[in-house]
Amino acid sequence: MTTIPTIAIEPEIQTRRTARHVFSVILRDPLSLISTIVIILFILVGIFAYQVAPYPLEGAGKTNVHNSLLPPSLAHPFGTDKLGRDVLSRVIVGARPALIVPIGVVLFAVLIGAPLGAIAGYKGGWFDEVIMRITDLFLAFPSLLLAMAIASALGRGIQNAAIALIVSFWPWYTRLVRGVTISLKERYFVEAAQAIGVRDSTIILRHILPNTISAILVQATVDLGTVILAMGGLAFLGLGTQPPSPDWGLMVSEGRTYILEQWWISTFPGLAIFVVVLAFNLIGDTMRDIFDPRQYR
Amino acid sequence: MRRLEFILRRLLTSIFVLIGVSIITFTVARIIPSNAAAMYIGPKARPEDIARVTIKLGLDKPLPVQYLIYMRDLLHGDLGTSISTKRPVLQELTGRLPATLELLFTGMFLAVLFGVPMGVLSVRSQGKPMDVLVRTVSIIGVSLPAFYLGLLLQILFFRRLDLLPLAGRFSNELRFTNPITAVTNFLLIDALIGRNWIAFKDVTYHLILPAITLALYPMGLIARMTRATMLEVMEQDYIRTARAYGIREAVVVYLYALKNALSPTLTVIGLTFAFALTGTFFVEIIYNWPGLGLFTVHSLLNIDYPAIMGITLFGSVMYVLINLAVDLLQAWIDPRISLK
Numbered sequence: 001m002t003t004i005p006t007i008a009i010e011p012e013i014q015t016r017r018t019a020r021h022v023f024s025v026i027l028r029d030p031l032s033l034i035s036t037i038v039i040i041l042f043i044l045v046g047i048f049a050y051q052v053a054p055y056p057l058e059g060a061g062k063t064n065v066h067n068s069l070l071p072p073s074l075a076h077p078f079g080t081d082k083l084g085r086d087v088l089s090r091v092i093v094g095a096r097p098a099l100i101v102p103i104g105v106v107l108f109a110v111l112i113g114a115p116l117g118a119i120a121g122y123k124g125g126w127f128d129e130v131i132m133r134i135t136d137l138f139l140a141f142p143s144l145l146l147a148m149a150i151a152s153a154l155g156r157g158i159q160n161a162a163i164a165l166i167v168s169f170w171p172w173y174t175r176l177v178r179g180v181t182i183s184l185k186e187r188y189f190v191e192a193a194q195a196i197g198v199r200d201s202t203i204i205l206r207h208i209l210p211n212t213i214s215a216i217l218v219q220a221t222v223d224l225g226t227v228i229l230a231m232g233g234l235a236f237l238g239l240g241t242q243p244p245s246p247d248w249g250l251m252v253s254e255g256r257t258y259i260l261e262q263w264w265i266s267t268f269p270g271l272a273i274f275v276v277v278l279a280f281n282l283i284g285d286t287m288r289d290i291f292d293p294r295q296y297r
Numbered sequence: 298m299r300r301l302e303f304i305l306r307r308l309l310t311s312i313f314v315l316i317g318v319s320i321i322t323f324t325v326a327r328i329i330p331s332n333a334a335a336m337y338i339g340p341k342a343r344p345e346d347i348a349r350v351t352i353k354l355g356l357d358k359p360l361p362v363q364y365l366i367y368m369r370d371l372l373h374g375d376l377g378t379s380i381s382t383k384r385p386v387l388q389e390l391t392g393r394l395p396a397t398l399e400l401l402f403t404g405m406f407l408a409v410l411f412g413v414p415m416g417v418l419s420v421r422s423q424g425k426p427m428d429v430l431v432r433t434v435s436i437i438g439v440s441l442p443a444f445y446l447g448l449l450l451q452i453l454f455f456r457r458l459d460l461l462p463l464a465g466r467f468s469n470e471l472r473f474t475n476p477i478t479a480v481t482n483f484l485l486i487d488a489l490i491g492r493n494w495i496a497f498k499d500v501t502y503h504l505i506l507p508a509i510t511l512a513l514y515p516m517g518l519i520a521r522m523t524r525a526t527m528l529e530v531m532e533q534d535y536i537r538t539a540r541a542y543g544i545r546e547a548v549v550v551y552l553y554a555l556k557n558a559l560s561p562t563l564t565v566i567g568l569t570f571a572f573a574l575t576g577t578f579f580v581e582i583i584y585n586w587p588g589l590g591l592f593t594v595h596s597l598l599n600i601d602y603p604a605i606m607g608i609t610l611f612g613s614v615m616y617v618l619i620n621l622a623v624d625l626l627q628a629w630i631d632p633r634i635s636l637k
């Protein structure tokens with residue numbers, strides 16, 4: 001019986017070891033390091049948006065028409081938009097939805113997708129078959145198209161856009177976790193747990209799901225960037241955040257009419273999307289190199 | 298024989314997927330909205346209109362019957378009537394399809410034309426500046442939103458350099474000076490058929506920026522995927538054998554390795570076609586391109602519900618068909634697939 005505790009602890013040790021490994025790799029690679037700094041800055045700006053923004057009220061939507069369409073200057077480093085609002089403040093306050101919504105979307109997609117995938121992979125049989133065919137169906141849609149249809153059926157607004165994105169993102173996690181689970185099922189620590197009669201639900205919760213975390217993390221990192229892009233796209237189509245709330249995609253869309261003369265209105269929020277998504281993609285690449293989820297496929 | 302069986306099985310799955318797709322679009326179109334009939338008529342609905350549409354769509358009947366009515370209409374090509382244009386949705390969509398397809402095919406052509414060689418080049422010069430350059434370009438490609446890239450290109454090539462037109466499929470004066478005879482509604486092909494070189498040049502100029510904007514994302518994905526699969530293939534024994542025989546590296550890479558890396562790359566190309574399909578929406582808005590995307594955006598703005606649902610169905614059916622085509626192509630290129 002003495003071997004059982006070590007079996008249960010094994011995954012934890014592994015996570016701790018790989019966490020240190022991840023940090024050392026990130027510190028050594030300049031691009032990963034810069035990306036990490038960008039992401040940390042992005043998170044801090046998102047949290048302290050109203051403290052950092054030079055004109056927090058304008059950032060939230062207060063208009064100031066006599067300052068309309070000013071080019072970048074010391075007072076307004078990113079210029080002002082048509083309604084005289086400071087673009088820098090709008091970009092800073094816009095970091096909030098860009099931070100919160102993708103985290104929420106990915107979190108819910110994982111919460112729905114991962115358990116389903118683990119159960120499907122562990123149980124197999126008809127349940128697995130049904131779940132896999134359902135994911136097939138959802139993956140048969142271009143995700144943005146599905147999100148667009150759902151968002152317009154539910155009505156405009158950021159919450160509905162987020163729901164729409166969750167609906168189109170969860171199947172990816174189901175597939176990923178199912179794949180990992182099938183390979184884990186053959187491992188000794190799972191077989192040992194089965195042999196001493198641990199309940200299936202406990203095995204899935206204690207032994208399988210913790211071991212799928214690294215694969216989920218890699219996917220989630222890349223997806224955070226993808227969701228920011230998709231959010232921007234939905235907002236650009238008028239389905240996401242509604243004015244006067246600041247949103248990077250919406251700001252790019254609003255500035256489109258002025259793009260040839262007042263280029264700054266669209267350029268800076270677009271740049272913000274690009275830089276943050278790029279950082280997530282770079283970090284995602286590094287993490288994929290470390291964990292290589294391909295081994296599970 | 299195995300291959301024929303594979304093709305038949307694959308066709309059968311596609312039919313099931315299409316049925317599933319119709320169930321999901323049915324759910325979104327009829328069940329999610331609290332009053333589907335009102336959504337189908339638009340904001341100016343009178344009670345008697347709502348009653349009429351409720352009966353036409355069968356909304357007063359049980360769900361399975363509603364679904365059968367929905368399917369019957371679909372199979373008759375009846376996607377409803379657009380609220381804003383008052384014309385059948387299917388007619389609106391098919392009329393705009395050539396413009397979108399011309400953009401989509403040109404964009405994907407560019408993406409494959411540059412993406413695949415970029416991936417191969419990066420493997421050949423692994424760790425060298427070329428590799429770094431390719432990886433940088435491809436990761437920028439998958440991080441830049443199309444709607445933003447489009448604006449940047451407009452500022453650069455229209456405003457600053459004055460090299461390329463701002464928007465549209467052709468110059469307005471072309472209508473009077475060198476009108477294109479519509480045959481296929483693919484303007485490039487129509488101009489070629491009519492030997493209308495001035496129009497051909499004009500259409501090409503108008504196509505460059507939208508096609509590049511559309512191509513960058515799929516190009517990045519394709520380059521990354523080609524690189525990843527090539528790296529895997531290059532480690533296999535038969536490549537080492539080929540090298541040991543002293544066969545030139547270029548032959549090993551382009552003839553032996555690329556052949557086996559092509560199949561997974563094709564999967565990605567199929568997938569990116571779908572991304573590009575939704576990508577055309579943004580590109581069309583930016584460049585005022587009169588295709589499906591522009592129609593979608595107007596429908597979204599006007600909450601033209603029948604149109605939006607029609608587009609969703611149309612787009613997903615296109616997606617399923619593209620994937621089917623890719624799978625069949627793959628089975629033809631790589632016989633191992635049909636044997637699985």
